[in-house]
Amino acid sequence: MSKRIAVMDLGTNTFHLLIAEGNASDYKALVHEHDSVKLGEGGINKGIIQQASYERGIASMQKFGEDIRNYDVKNVRAIATSALRNASNGGQFINEVADKTGINIELINGEQEAEYIYKGVKLAGGITHQTTLIMDIGGGSVEFILGNENSILWKQSFEIGAARLMDKFHCTDPIPQDSICALNLYLEENLTSLISIASKYPVNVLIGSSGAFETFAELIERSKNNQFELNIKNYDFELDDLLSLTEKLIASSHEERRNTEGIIPIRVDMIVVASLVTRFIIERLKIPQVCMSTYSLKEGVLAEMMDTHQA
Structure with missing residues (x-):
């Protein structure tokens, strides 16, 4: 049945x-x-x-x-x-x-949220034997899970979600340079435990879990005149493409983002701080490879409810 x-x-x-x-x-x-x-x-x-x-x-x-x-x-x-x-x-x-x-x-x-996100991303088949950092940028919090296909090495949730960061740092549009510096300093101060664990277990791959990463993938594919289908489970970024896109989004105005096909209304403004967090993590932890998983928390809960032995 x-x-x-x-x-x-x-x-x-x-x-x-x-x-x-x-x-x-x-x-x-x-x-x-x-x-x-x-x-x-x-x-x-x-x-x-x-x-x-x-x-x-x-x-x-x-x-x-x-x-x-x-x-x-x-x-x-x-x-x-x-x-x-x-x-x-x-x-x-x-x-x-x-x-x-x-x-x-x-x-x-x-902690439970991070656990479910790991289960969801694992269900999508994107995690390998390599040391992987999963990042889920929510509105209220950001979850980081360090591990591989076998287990979680470390996980933590930080109350630094896009809505919180926007409220604190993105008060003028386009976001000014001094706000960018303040936000980066804030991340440096708040993510000490992540920075410390990543120095012990260098990260090979960053997997962005749904949300803003789906927008990044769609915008990159559109810029190449490709049709982007969200029915995929995983997507691999070219690092240079992703970094130049985030740079462009950070420098853009509200009007430019609003008129960009591929950015859904809820992300028009939050995509700026999401871009800044993504850049910070890639550059600070020197991560060479970035992917996206369309699976996240709800798929992790689903895996548990459907009683699979995979989760």
């Missing part, structure tokens, strides 16, 4: 719903929705979900609840991360969702 499950990844910027059946290594997606709720908008560094964001989040969960009922899914998990974890009214949001939809949201910590 094929198993039908629903996984929700309730992030700071986007709520995701995946309804799938089959087994983890070969599942069929019946519904794959992304809802740009911007839960962190206006309040991410104040530790509160603002009213408009709160209402968008509730409406999104009601819509997901309908999809789950329509597909008659009994096996359901909703995973919440940084924004709900740190918001003073996060508990209230969770209770209201349970009342209105019957969906029970699980709050997970950064």
Whole structure:
């Protein structure tokens, strides 16, 4: 009997719903929705979900609840991360969702989040025997997982997500040089444990998990007049292509980004700080090879729910 499950990844910027059946290594997606709720908008560094964001989040969960009922899914998990974890009214949001939809949201910590991201990226088949650093740039937090196909060597979640960094450093557009310097210094100070572990285990490959990395891949392929399909699981970057693209994005104006095909609205501004974080990691850790995985947290949860022995 094929198993039908629903996984929700309730992030700071986007709520995701995946309804799938089959087994983890070969599942069929019946519904794959992304809802740009911007839960962190206006309040991410104040530790509160603002009213408009709160209402968008509730409406999104009601819509997901309908999809789950329509597909008659009994096996359901909703995973919440940084924004709900740190918001003073996060508990209230969770209770209201349970009342209105019957969906029970699980709050997970950064360590669990990193674990699921590793499982998701591993499911996509992108991790090899080489020492690999997985990076998942969310709106509220960034997860780093160092390991290989056999195991995780080290993992940590940092509250330095794109929405937080944008709020702190990207107040003028294009982002000025002094803000770039301040952001780089902030990363240097906040990522000491990552820098230290990477000096012990030099990183051969960086895998960017979905999000901004999908945009990077799409923009590079479009610049070569290639059709980019997001139904792939993994993508290999040419390092020079990626670095010159991030340089261009960092120097661009809001208007230029908004008019660039391939940048979805939610990423028009966040792509700047995501580019700066990506550059910082590649250059600071001297990483020679960069890839992208379209699988992330929700696929890691899916792998666990479908009871595969691969995860």
